[in-house]
Amino acid sequence: MHFSFTTLLLLLVTATSSIATPLPAEDNTLDRAHKNKNNAGSNGVIELKSPHHNLKLYTNDPSYTFSAARKDLLHLMSWAGDSNRLSTSHMTETLAAILDVPHRYFPELPTRKIARTIMADIRAESDFNSGNVSPGRLGSGDSWGLMQVSQDGSKELTLFQQHARIGSSRAGPLIDWQTGKTLKADSLSKKDLLRPWVNIHVAAWIQANLGKSGSLDPYDWAAYHRRSRKRSPKGDDQVDEEGDDQSERKGSRKGKGKGKSDGEGKGNGKGKGKGDNKGNGKTKGKGKGKGKGKGKGKGKNTSSNSNIDHSPLPRTMRTALGSWVAGPHPDGHGSYLQPGDNISGPYLQNIVKAVSVFYGGQRLSAGWLDGLVLNHELVDYQ
Structure with a gap:
């Protein structure tokens, strides 16, 4: 994999920053190898707080966090009369999967819209x-x-x-x-x-x-x-x-x-x-x-x-x-x-x-x- 001089320079700056946390190297295709001071990637992708220590979740909508997605899911389940269908553990697991799918399989589309569609x-x-x-x-x-x-x-x-x-x-x-x-x-x-x-x-x-x-x-x-x-x-x-x-x-x-x-x-x-x-x-x-x-x-x-x-x-x-x-x-x-x-x-x-x-x-x-x-x-x- 080859990086441009600009990308390498940005990676170097990120590595020395006390604010930014490097994103995974596997994500280099979409140029998500660094964050700026707003915690946003170069293409608007940001890392979310994850419920699993080994799982990294991302969103291209800064306002669509794990909490926002949880609110959506609870709202839809209540509307459908299914509020008690998922156990606490399955609720967390389901939400994590719903948030991982947009970044992993539909990166070209808004995280919020795909997450809601999956729900x-x-x-x-x-x-x-x-x-x-x-x-x-x-x-x-x-x-x-x-x-x-x-x-x-x-x-x-x-x-x-x-x-x-x-x-x-x-x-x-x-x-x-x-x-x-x-x-x-x-x-x-x-x-x-x-x-x-x-x-x-x-x-x-x-x-x-x-x-x-x-x-x-x-x-x-x-x-x-x-x-x-x-x-x-x-x-x-x-x-x-x-x-x-x-x-x-x-x-x-x-x-x-x-x-x-x-x-x-x-x-x-x-x-x-x-x-x-x-x-x-x-x-x-x-x-x-x-x-x-x-x-x-x-x-x-x-x-x-x-x-x-x-x-x-x-x-x-x-x-x-x-x-x-x-x-x-x-x-x-x-x-x-x-x-x-x-x-x-x-x-x-x-x-x-x-x-x-x-x-x-x-x-x-x-x-x-x-x-x-x-x-x-x-x-x-x-």
Whole structure:
């Protein structure tokens, strides 16, 4: 890694300052290697007081601290009638994960907006029940934890284990909340998806890359990553070509769909349906209008080079979240934007409805998520 003379000079000044504390060297891609007298990084990123001695949290909004995020989460949980869902320890762990995700996987967007979106997503997925396991039907596979990650159906944990950069992330090594040491992804089991820290990071990493790729199937991420790196040689992620080749060989088809809920009554019932290779699940569920059905299937890869390079779907949080439930559809057919969509539509509406709570209850549409525009490069991918 090469630094400019100006950057080296600033690093030297920082090292001799009694006010500043150097940020981790792993974060050099975003030039976060020093702080000024206002505790702000050169690009506006500041370090937050962390609840874990081995965890460093960052925000690009000086007013959005750990306390501010906690206030947001408590407010949303109270509004949703879920105030007692998280234990004290899980509350802290969940908050830490929610604050780590924006800096780690969505650095191009405001910390506050991404944190609030993740909170709203958790509410839509599980009503803040970290132990929630939604049984599937017809072999579609269960979905686990706060953000309803599926291992049996979509192999989402396996995808994370095989392709997420853990020790060499652009944001610094991803630690294990339990041990304080670098996360050993290979040792994670499905049961670990009930841990808020693991669950949120697995889900958010997949969502981020679905959005950044324009809803590409993970099967095509290796080729897309290789092409995007050639277009932007100074991108955030730098991995060797051998890793890219392994990624392409290990890639697998993912289809996923969540069902429409027809109820507003309180309840925890979740519905899941078996999907085809396009992730078209059909089911009805109960509980706060957030019943879900995940359709998961493996099918023949139909992506083309044109889809890899020129997805018609916008690279936004709406695509990230819509693809998380409707499945990846780079050509736009069968995606969350199709007329008559009854899978991702209600899910996205539930998210923006929860987000609106943070803005005085003003009416928001799913288009609000399109305002959160993502970079085109995959994040922490190998």
